[in-house]
Amino acid sequence: MPTPEPPVISVQDVHYAYGDVQALRGVTFDVPAGAFFALLGPNGAGKSTLVSLLSTLLPMERGEVRLSGLDVRRQASAVRRNLGLVFQEPSLDERLTVMENLDFHGRIYGLRGRERQARAAEVLNIVELSEWQGALARILSRGMKRRLEIARGVMHQPALLMLDEPTTGLDVQSRRAVWSYLQTLRRDTGLSLLLTTHHIEEAEDADLVAIIDRGEVLAFGTPDELRERLGTQVVTLRGVQSDLLRDLETRFGAAESSGDTVRLRLSDPAPLLAFLGPHLPRISGLNVQAASLEDVFLDLTGRALREERAGVSVARPSPTDGRGFQ
Ligand SMILES: Nc1ncnc2c1ncn2[C@@H]1O[C@H](COP(=O)(O)OP(=O)(O)OP(=O)(O)O)[C@@H](O)[C@H]1O
Incomplete structure (x- = not known):
């Protein structure tokens, strides 16, 4: 009998503290392979900390985190190979062309010449940027840059693409386009998605949602299950x-x-x-x-996510702020 595929994300009793600040207090959940998973939580809930542990940017303290069965503590480089990141802040090299950005990324991940070219052409095709391959990244619109970042994020065929607020600053049309390409990628490649967002309507389309606040998971399930719980x-x-x-x-x-x-x-x-x-x-x-997920969020935390996010400014450096792995 074939062994069942391990969860793409497995988080078991994870605690993390920055000095006296307890950022995660015993977080546990599993996300099956192929799922679109959304992590919802107000400012300071612990999302970035969790994402950083998962992407090996922070060292594990207590508990266990696995990505597709790989232990982030003991198999960090294999975890990184299986992970694509799309950051909140633009992170392209603006001096390079569209194709050069992909090529550079492919080299970092050890893709060989012909394989690298073929893969770059494939991902550019998915995000409909093939005609722009010779253009400097600097001249692309915001939406096109985001599409290129997605193409780059999946260039090395990761099991999981992590997207931190991927549609921030995009107009409605570009936001829709980004989601349409992500759906195509999921359908064609079985890619799993982890999304952090404050657009609750984006999380409504997720297969699974975790609502996290003050370092604890308050609810985990499909959007329908969460709404039904509120009944x-x-x-x-x-x-x-x-x-x-x-x-x-x-x-x-x-x-x-x-x-x-x-x-x-x-x-x-x-x-x-x-x-x-x-x-x-x-x-x-x-x-x-x-009832919407916003209502579920309000019911669980006593606060509206929109209000929470309204006053947020990006002052603190974040591991997903565009610098990627050090
Ligand atoms: N480098 C740090 N030093 C000290 N405390 C930190 C640090 N990074 C995060 N924290 C604290 O840990 C808690 C969880 O923060 P975290 O950044 O994980 O939350 P978040 O849900 O990602 O919030 P945001 O949406 O603002 O990024 C917060 O209380 C935060 O102030």
Whole structure:
């Protein structure tokens, strides 16, 4: 019988501290090979620390991390060969052409002449940059640069491509293009993806999501499982006066309110909608939606991820800030 493929990521009871700051407190999960996995968490949750341990940029302290069965502690160089990185900050050599950027990367990973050329042509084709192969990287648009970084990230055929906020700074069209190429790569090569993002809608498309906060995994599962755990529809009402809010809370339980906007999470919104009928002339807006990952995040952490991220600035150097392996 063939041995089953090991998980592409296996994290077992991982702890990590920077001096007194406990960044990871016993993180455990497995991601099966071929999966698109999203790591969601607010600023300081421990995402970069986890990603750095996985990519061998930080030394392991306690616990075990494996990539496709390879131990990051004892098989670090094999782990690196199996890993592609796409950084948040641009990391191309702007003085080189599109093809030279790929060629250089291929050389670092020990790809031989003909194999290197063939592979470069293949990945350029996937991201639709073949016609630009002779152009200097400097003249490409932001979206094209990101596509080239993806092509470079998979040039050496890694098992896992790690993407740190890959669509930051891209317009909607370029963002869609990036995702379309990533999906093609997954379909054609069985590549696994690890995404860190604050665009929750990008995580909605993931096969598996981990929500991490203060160094702990609060939830792990498919987006549907996470939403089902919350078990709800979200009803948002606008223009709600305080007497109506009191009435709503008495009948339907605690509501979140901000100004005159009120949100209620209910497994069945029908009784609320029936109750609201006579009050409709008094409210200015009514919306019913299935719970989103944002709602799950809010429920678990008590904070909105968007708010968390809004004030974030990139002051602290990060292992995924574009410098790559030292
Ligand atoms: N080099 C460091 N020295 C001291 N503390 C650090 C260092 N790097 C991270 N930390 C702390 O460890 C915790 C986890 O940080 P980490 O960068 O892993 O979180 P994150 O989820 O990646 O956040 P971000 O989205 O801002 O990158 C935070 O409390 C952070 O302040």
